[in-house]
Amino acid sequence: MTDVAVFDLDGTLVDTAPDLTASLNYCLAAAGMDAVPLDLVRPHAGHGARVMLRQAYGWDGRPLGETEEDEQLSRFLEHYEANIAVQSRPFPGALDAMERLAAGGFTLAVCTNKHERLAVLLLSELGMAYRFAAICGADTFARRKPDPLHLTGTIDRSFGKPAGSIMIGDTITDIATARAAGVASVLVDFGYAPDPEARAGATVVIDDYARLDAAFARQIVARAALRR
Ligand SMILES: O=C(O)COP(=O)(O)O
């Protein structure tokens, strides 16, 4: 049994917002709508394509019926799959932090609400997939984050145990999942939605990856155990 450092993907490990915004704008153009800027989309980038589409139609004051939503969602996913790693890059220091955690005995895994196939594709195109014992997406198990099953299932597939593991994420979804699973959590402040609830719920909040190594991760695990 090993300790697992489980990373969320969008907004935590990889800055995917530019490619997600490009796919959103491709869909808006198809509907004759104006493009939306990256800064506006960024806080919503971690909530999936459907939420981003609804948000963009809302900004335009344009109703989005069920049929159009489904059509736009297919258009989005098709475009995104073909352009998944054009601008997406790991956040600064993420790769080094992964190496430090692995060198200190942590197994690495990904627990994301992206479709598993897209998560594997993105990480493969970035040359990162081989580092992870498990890459588990929204459709890998019967339920997804914030259900703790998604995280405990990811840890299981990595041959790990929740007690010594950590979840690193950028939204309340990640932090709530970790809490429900009894797993220590790290909120990355540079992600897409580091709201007050996520800050308050996380075991620790970090501004960048510079400090994250196995020794610090073990302190975080100890701190989470004291809080319970
Ligand atoms: O695509 C989503 O819904 C969010 O993805 P994440 O869980 O990797 O942040």
Ligand SMILES: [Mg+2]
């Ligand atoms: Mg995220």
